[in-house]
Amino acid sequence: MKLDLNADMGEGCGDDAALLRIVTSANICCGLHAGSVAETARVMRLAAAAGVGIGAHPGFDDRANFGRTRQGLSTQEITDLIAWQTGAAQAVAQASGLKLRHFKLHGALSNMASEDAALARTCYAAALAVAPDLRIMVLAATAQQTAAEALGAAWAGEIFADRAYEDDATLVDRRKPGAVLHDAEAAAARILAMLQAGAIIAESGRRIPARIDTVCLHGDTPEAVTMAQALRTRLTAAGVAIAPL
Template sequence: MTQTVDLNADMGEGFGPWPMGEDAALLETITSANIACGAHAGDWDVMAGTMALATERGVGIGAHPGFPDLQGFGRRRMQMPHDSLRNLVAYQVGAARGMAASVGGTVRHVKLHGALANMASEDAAMAQACYEGALSVDPDVIIMVLAATAQQEAAQALGCRWAAEIFADRAYNDDATLVDRRLPGAVIHDPEEAGARMVEMVQAGAIITASGARIPTPIDTICLHGDTAEAVGIARATRAALEAAGIALGVFPGRR
């Protein structure tokens, strides 16, 4: 049976007159887009334009909520009560759904951004609060989780639809969390290396960590970051490597 995997990228992260990333080029390669909702990045005009382009190209739309941290691009850790986290995520998912509808699209999934995602990958109760916020707006939305972390544990406990994600351009710790960006080797810049490691992980059905350990996991989608200089090259190389290995590309259906 042919393996199928989704390719996703974070985008819509420009703001006002400041563009970020090559969203149009990435939308030619990926199958799902995680679009910023105005808290860590993005604004209403960028959201509308990005969602319209994704809809036009048949790319699945996802809401990409983060901490309210424009200056830090959502990568600074913040301490918030769980009730406030629920509202924060619900607020952003609601905005994404409204904007998608306005351009003829639909929000299929939700993926947490940056520090919010990293903290939720370590804390199932925090992840559950975030996901409850999303599900309160749309009970059928697919929750994209960092595979084999507390995020997956929370989604499974809620009984919602979910999809397991791994990263093409990030190194892993042995607990399946991402190596801190400040450490050497945390971000992979070589497109060929990124493509080869994704083929290896998908075929193995496992995350392969920086130490060489293997963590068995379902792999439904691969993240290709949109905010690095190599983003388009990594996306194209990863897609080409997967297709050359006989792995099909397609939007994930979600699992329970």
């Protein structure tokens, strides 16, 4: 079994350099929900030097709330928001002789797109109009996957090591107890169980069949590096090959 490990980076928090020694894909903030142009460029170069694939990680223009507050934007506004961030990330990468490999939505925009295939399709179409060869990271078994499939896009099914799941494969709202997991060993055991089952295991115990290509760890949590290392160690010991998409 082969698996990619990814983490969100370039947000001005967390230990990106340490995570880059563990993960195989870096989802790099495009500068609106957090970070900066300088941070985006710095982390892209660090990732490339570590042999880690780089991707655009756009969200709402909502620095005050780290992109985690839902917004009601029009289709055109969403298209412009995604095109602008994807284009900016692509330009920064090209200026350093690098290439974007994948695309992954951030925060509230990602959560909304996991429930709304039309919104997800708008986001992905906007990104692909700028960079047609991007691989889309989707929240597995959600409306995001439905949208990527409808577009005929290359996609990778993603699950989260540090987040709990609802019965429809969407993430438990961060405001609810137990939504974010903090025990590295427990998270690693949980991911291994999902891989072995070929399914997302919801908080209720329900199993939702899913294609699992990549596992995400949030780079902004205090235990991100510890969890990433525990996960990689546990998976490798179980015979899972950790490799880029």
